[in-house]
Amino acid sequence: MSIGTFPDLLIRDLHVDDRPRERLIKQGPQSLSNQELIAILLRTGTKRESVLSLANRVLIYFEKLHELKHATLEEIMSIKGIGQAKAVQLLAAIELGRRLSQKQVESxxxxxxxxxxxxxxxxxxxxxxxxxxxxxxxxxxxxxxxxxxxxxxxxxxxxxxxxxxxxxxxxxxxxxxxxxxxxxxxxxxxxxxxxxxxxxxxxxxxxxxxxxxxxxxxxxxxxxxxxxxxxx
The missing domain is CATH 3.40.140.10 (Cytidine Deaminase, domain 2)
Structure with missing residues (x-):
C-alpha cells in the first residue's frame, strides 16, 4: 500500500511494517517518500489530522521539496497544525542537510x-x-x-x-x-x-x-x- 495515496491514514491504522519509522529501521531512509521523512520529523499530527496528512500539506505548501531549502520559521509556522516546535525541527533538519552537503563538496x-x-x-x-x-x-x-x-x-x-x-x-x-x-x-x-x-x-x-x-x-x-x- 502506498502511504502517499492515503495521506489521512493515522499511523496506528497502518500495519506495523508500513509505518515510516519501522520502514526506515528495516529498509533504510532511502526507501521512504518525502512525505514519510517529513512525517518522522514532525513526529505527531493534530487532534483532527494525522501526521502523514500534515506532512503532505507541508509539501503542497512549498510545491516541491527543493523550496523548503529557503523556508523561514514564519513560513513553516503559517501552515495550520505546525507550531514553533515542529517548525524548528524542520528547519534544523534542513540546515543540517545543507551543511553536510556543502562539507562533502568542500573537502x-x-x-x-x-x-x-x-x-x-x-x-x-x-x-x-x-x-x-x-x-x-x-x-x-x-x-x-x-x-x-x-x-x-x-x-x-x-x-x-x-x-x-x-x-x-x-x-x-x-x-x-x-x-x-x-x-x-x-x-x-x-x-x-x-x-x-x-x-x-x-x-x-x-x-x-x-x-x-x-x-x-x-x-x-x-x-x-x-x-x-x-x-x-
Missing amino acids: RFTIRSPKDAASFLMPEMASLQQEHFVALYLNVKNQVIHKQTIFIGSLNSSIVHPREIFKEAVKRSAASIICAHNHPSGNAAPSPEDIEVTKRLQEAGFIIGIELIDHIIIGDHQYYSLKEQGYI
Whole structure:
C-alpha cells in the first residue's frame, strides 16, 4: 500500500511494517517518500489530522521539496497544525542537510576544468534568490583552500573591488582564484557588466601575480565559463 495515496491514514491504522519509522529501521531512509521523512520529523499530527496528512500539506505548501531549502520559521509556522516546535525541527533538519552537503563538496576539492568549478558551486548557488558574488582561492595544486562570498546584490563593476578579492588571496597565500556569481533568473549568459568585471579582475591579478583562472556564472542547472568562451 502506498502511504502517499492515503495521506489521512493515522499511523496506528497502518500495519506495523508500513509505518515510516519501522520502514526506515528495516529498509533504510532511502526507501521512504518525502512525505514519510517529513512525517518522522514532525513526529505527531493534530487532534483532527494525522501526521502523514500534515506532512503532505507541508509539501503542497512549498510545491516541491527543493523550496523548503529557503523556508523561514514564519513560513513553516503559517501552515495550520505546525507550531514553533515542529517548525524548528524542520528547519534544523534542513540546515543540517545543507551543511553536510556543502562539507562533502568542500573537502579539498580539486578544480581541473570549468565543469569542476561549476559542480563545486552549483549545489549552493543555483537556487539562491539573490545574486551572490563568490571567490574560490586555490593552491598550486588547484585545490580549493577557501571560499568567500564577496558581496550579495546585483553585479556592478563599481561594487566588485579587486582589492577585496585579492586581499584575501594574499592572506591565504593562494596561487590563483576563480570568481563566480549566480543569475537568479536561471539564464547563465553573461551581461556586458559581467564581462567588464572579469577584465578588471584579470588585469588586477596579472599585476599582483595571482591568476584569475575563470569567472563562472551559475544559472538554473547550467553554467557559463568566461574562460571557455575566450574572455579570459
